[in-house]
Amino acid sequence: MIPHDLCTDIPVLGKANIVSPIKRVTRSTQRRQSFISDDSRIIVDVQTEYIQDAVDTCQALLSFEQAGPREKIYFDPSKLKCAIVTCGGLCPGLNDIIRAVVLELYHIYHVKTIYGIRHGLQGFIPDYGHDILDLTPETVAGIQDRGGTILGSSRGSQDIGVVVDCLERMSIGILFMVGGDGTLMASKKIAEEIEKRNLKISVVGIPKTIDNDIFLVSRSFGFDSAVDVATLAIKGAHNESEAYPNGIGLIKLMGRHSGFLAATAALAQQDANFVLIPEVDIDLYGDNGFLQALENRVKTRNHAVVIVAEGAGQNFFEKKEKKYDPSGNIVLQDIGLFLKDKITEWFKSKNMDVSLKYIDPAYIIRSLAANANDSVFCGLLGRDAVHAGMAGKTKLLISYWNNHYVHVPMEASAGRQKRLDPNGRLWQSVLEATGQDVYFGG
Numbered sequence: 395m396i397p398h399d400l401c402t403d404i405p406v407l408g409k410a411n412i413v414s415p416i417k418r419v420t421r422s423t424q425r426r427q428s429f430i431s432d433d434s435r436i437i438v439d440v441q442t443e444y445i446q447d448a449v450d451t452c453q454a455l456l457s458f459e460q461a462g463p464r465e466k467i468y469f470d471p472s473k474l475k476c477a478i479v480t481c482g483g484l485c486p487g488l489n490d491i492i493r494a495v496v497l498e499l500y501h502i503y504h505v506k507t508i509y510g511i512r513h514g515l516q517g518f519i520p521d522y523g524h525d526i527l528d529l530t531p532e533t534v535a536g537i538q539d540r541g542g543t544i545l546g547s548s549r550g551s552q553d554i555g556v557v558v559d560c561l562e563r564m565s566i567g568i569l570f571m572v573g574g575d576g577t578l579m580a581s582k583k584i585a586e587e588i589e590k591r592n593l594k595i596s597v598v599g600i601p602k603t604i605d606n607d608i609f610l611v612s613r614s615f616g617f618d619s620a621v622d623v624a625t626l627a628i629k630g631a632h633n634e635s636e637a638y639p640n641g642i643g644l645i646k647l648m649g650r651h652s653g654f655l656a657a658t659a660a661l662a663q664q665d666a667n668f669v670l671i672p673e674v675d676i677d678l679y680g681d682n683g684f685l686q687a688l689e690n691r692v693k694t695r696n697h698a699v700v701i702v703a704e705g706a707g708q709n710f711f712e713k714k715e716k717k718y719d720p721s722g723n724i725v726l727q728d729i730g731l732f733l734k735d736k737i738t739e740w741f742k743s744k745n746m747d748v749s750l751k752y753i754d755p756a757y758i759i760r761s762l763a764a765n766a767n768d769s770v771f772c773g774l775l776g777r778d779a780v781h782a783g784m785a786g787k788t789k790l791l792i793s794y795w796n797n798h799y800v801h802v803p804m805e806a807s808a809g810r811q812k813r814l815d816p817n818g819r820l821w822q823s824v825l826e827a828t829g830q831d832v833y834f835g836g
């Protein structure tokens with residue numbers, strides 16, 4: 395359940411009193427989509443028990459502002475300068491987002507000055523010496539066909555004050571920040587510093603991650619494409635495992651703290667017999683352990699496919715001093731290679747010949763271009779990000795929630811995480827599709 399006291403108000407820079415240049419007609423003419431009013435809201439939790447509880451305890455339902463074009467905007471397009479930056483790990487669709495933002499600003503709002511900040515937050519810091527790109531319809535032409543990000547990315551903390559100095563120096567009105575949970579935290583801090591300095595700069599976040607683990611975002615762009623490519627790895631592992639006596643295909647998929655990618659890919663390509671995710675701890679050894687279960691499966695069916703999410707099984711490792719990457723993310727122990735070794739050892743100790751094939755498609759998955767579904771999604775997210783910024787809204791991210799595009803305050807999402815619910819539909823479906831429980835404890 396979502397907490398009832400969550401703040402869903404979106405901060406604004408000031409009154410929006412400029413007539414939007416978008417040519418939209420009212421719904422009554424039935425010709426084109428109308429403008430979205432700030433009063434149009436999407437209920438946060440639609441489950442009846444929640445609704446009853448909210449009405450009983452608060453006499454009110456939590457709702458998010460619906461995203462989309464506003465009739466009145468805050469910024470004068472002829473004077474506005476915008477910037478866009480991509481941070482953190484790569485993700486399919488980054489270039490689609492950049493293109494959508496640029497084309498919407500340029501063609502629909504007639505904003506002609508759009509800067510591309512290079513290599514994430516580093517691009518704001520003069521000491522790094524990164525150049526600034528001028529983004530126009532010409533410079534973003536065709537970029538959606540390429541993976542990665544034309545702007546580049548980086549990890550590592552940067553001085554928020556220096557970032558805001560740069561925004562001031564460049565006279566930026568809207569900053570679009572595309573990234574994961576870390577970027578969201580950085581965006582929130584940048585927006586707070588802007589507030590402190592009483593500047594009129596809007597910060598709009600567009601959540602990206604193949605892990606799909608951002609709080610209050612039901613689907614992040616890139617996830618669908620990642621699932622698509624992951625299914626190829628599963629197909630390959632299945633073919634390999636079936637082809638040889640006692641064949642085992644072991645696939646490691648990304649997912650630092652969440653198993654959404656591993657679980658969803660397993661459902662998309664139902665060849666996996668075991669899925670191991672960070673949210674569900676298992677034992678390695680013993681009658682109820684994973685290795686015994688794998689042996690049971692191989693003995694029964696002569697082959698097995700195992701998917702392991704990178705954050706799974708961290709309890710298998712000896713406690714060592716924790717290591718962090720430059721952004722402060724925990725550096726995980728390599729569960730894929732660890733399992734590969736343990737599986738080999740286990741079957742050797744049993745004098746059982748197995749043919750183990752290990753597949754790690756991690757960077758292939760996240761660095762490719764978006765699939766068609768994600769490209770459509772990115773186009774819609776990018777356009778809504780522009781509408782929100784033009785209306786003078788700030789400190790928000792564009793989210794997909796309950797089948798609608800909505801504005802979520804950074805305050806509400808940053809610092810919290812979305813995790814797969816082991817009692818929820820997704821995980822229960824994985825258990826049914828793999829039948830993995832059957833092999834444990836036998």
Ligand SMILES: Nc1ncnc2c1ncn2[C@@H]1O[C@H](COP(=O)(O)OP(=O)(O)OP(=O)(O)O)[C@@H](O)[C@H]1O
Pocket residue numbers: 481482483484514515548549550551552573574575576577578579580583602603604720721722723
């Ligand atoms: N708490 C924080 N305060 C300020 N900046 C932060 C914070 N957390 C992360 N950042 C900055 O945001 C940028 C992106 O963060 P990070 O590398 O964690 O990637 P991310 O956005 O979480 O994406 P992903 O998780 O998908 O890789 C980095 O430059 C990082 O230093």
Ligand SMILES: O=P(O)(O)OC[C@H]1O[C@](O)(CO)[C@@H](O)[C@@H]1O
Pocket residue numbers: 482483484574603604605648649650704719760
């Ligand atoms: O190798 P890197 O760039 O540190 O990133 C790895 C992490 O980034 C992600 O791909 C998210 O962007 C995670 O799935 C993964 O844990």
Ligand SMILES: [Mg+2]
Pocket residue numbers: 482574575576577723
């Ligand atoms: Mg992150």
